[in-house]
Amino acid sequence: MNAPAALPLRTLQHLVDASVISPDSVSGLAAVSARYAISISPEVLSTIKATGTDGPVARQYVPSVAELVSWPEEQADPIGDSAHSPIKGIVHRYPDRVLLMPTQVCAVYCRFCFRREAVGPAHGGLSDAELDAALNYIRHTPAVWEVILTGGDPLILSARRLATILTVLDEIPHVATIRIHSRIPVATPERIDDALIATLNAAHKPVNVAVHCNHAAELTPAAKTAIKRLRKAGVMLFGQTVLLRGVNDDPDTLEHLFRSMVAAGIKPYYLHQLDRAPGTGHFAVPIERGQEIVKALRGKLSGLAQPTYILDIPGGAGKVPVGPNYLSNQNGAMMIEDPRGAIHRL
Numbered sequence: 073m074n075a076p077a078a079l080p081l082r083t084l085q086h087l088v089d090a091s092v093i094s095p096d097s098v099s100g101l102a103a104v105s106a107r108y109a110i111s112i113s114p115e116v117l118s119t120i121k122a123t124g125t126d127g128p129v130a131r132q133y134v135p136s137v138a139e140l141v142s143w144p145e146e147q148a149d150p151i152g153d154s155a156h157s158p159i160k161g162i163v164h165r166y167p168d169r170v171l172l173m174p175t176q177v178c179a180v181y182c183r184f185c186f187r188r189e190a191v192g193p194a195h196g197g198l199s200d201a202e203l204d205a206a207l208n209y210i211r212h213t214p215a216v217w218e219v220i221l222t223g224g225d226p227l228i229l230s231a232r233r234l235a236t237i238l239t240v241l242d243e244i245p246h247v248a249t250i251r252i253h254s255r256i257p258v259a260t261p262e263r264i265d266d267a268l269i270a271t272l273n274a275a276h277k278p279v280n281v282a283v284h285c286n287h288a289a290e291l292t293p294a295a296k297t298a299i300k301r302l303r304k305a306g307v308m309l310f311g312q313t314v315l316l317r318g319v320n321d322d323p324d325t326l327e328h329l330f331r332s333m334v335a336a337g338i339k340p341y342y343l344h345q346l347d348r349a350p351g352t353g354h355f356a357v358p359i360e361r362g363q364e365i366v367k368a369l370r371g372k373l374s375g376l377a378q379p380t381y382i383l384d385i386p387g388g389a390g391k392v393p394v395g396p397n398y399l400s401n402q403n404g405a406m407m408i409e410d411p412r413g414a415i416h417r418l
């Protein structure tokens with residue numbers, strides 16, 4: 073029996089009905105579903121059907137008992153968002169840019185999410201008064217050059233509420249540019265509708281959308297259509313990928329993903345080392361392996377298709393690149409490794 077096609081799967085029973093999990097696994101997963109939100113959209117469900125219920129898309133969304141396992145140095149707030157929050161809904165860690173989180177709701181819930189303790193329907197979002205106060209913080213902080221809408225997924229907001237936010241940001245002189253981090257273009261592409269496009273089109277300042285996508289199979293025909301609509305509305309698209317064990321932790325899979333992104337009109341921006349959120353250890357790839365993978369792509373793949381491999385230092389010290397190093401110093405001489413592994417003296 074199939075769940076209704078137009079509704080997301082939000083409970084273990086929905087997942088059983090859609091044949092995504094077996095009935096016997098429900099009791100083991102009850103504690104997972106009590107702690108972390110579940111949502112699998114119809115678009116993602118069809119991709120899971122096409123790639124297998126233990127495939128690279130299923131692993132990202134289908135709850136697993138492995139989420140009940142703690143891993144070393146895991147933290148509920150792995151990158152220290154709360155320490156840098158001057159007011160509800162704002163995280164201000166770097167001088168020139170702030171995160172604005174109008175909602176904690178997402179269209180889908182990723183099992184490796186670093187904000188998994190803070191996202192979900194139970195967490196809601198900012199009230200009108202709280203949103204006003206957060207926008208006031210931006211208005212009165214002249215160093216803020218860029219506002220990054222994140223959450224939660226900002227594109228889950230109604231076009232009207234998003235328009236309210238964009239209109240205020242348009243009117244603040246020191247805000248030069250707006251960025252929106254979202255999974256919606258790939259997870260629920262039907263939400264990139266006329267009302268949303270009109271809202272984005274109406275913004276005077278450049279709007280950049282960072283699309284979160286971890287496997288080429290997520291770039292379905294509907295996702296590509298949504299991405300094309302965003303591009304036509306003047307939005308610049310950047311790709312954000314998390315390096316995940318069993319999903320994309322080999323050079324061929326990432327090469328295919330990054331080529332598919334560029335072909336769809338998305339510039340791969342960051343390849344993230346996994347943050348140490350609770351119950352995500354089964355997705356971890358060691359940094360040394362990440363560097364090997366990234367190295368294998370250098371020289372082989374267009375520079376346009378190469379993101380920066382990035383680590384958000386646990387505890388909130390900030391993001392830094394952790395890609396392979398090609399330079400070394402041998403007895404005072406600078407040596408450089410080429411993309412094929414040969415060493416040259418500089």
Ligand SMILES: *Cc1c(COP(=O)(O)O)cnc(C)c1O
Binds near residue numbers: 163164166171220
């Ligand atoms: C990741 C992050 C940003 C954005 O960083 P970029 O390197 O510009 O993509 C901004 N603020 C906070 C608090 C962040 O965690």
Ligand code: SF4
Binds near residue numbers: 177184186187223255
């Ligand atoms: S869409 Fe983003 S914020 Fe929402 S669960 Fe996935 S990774 Fe977390």
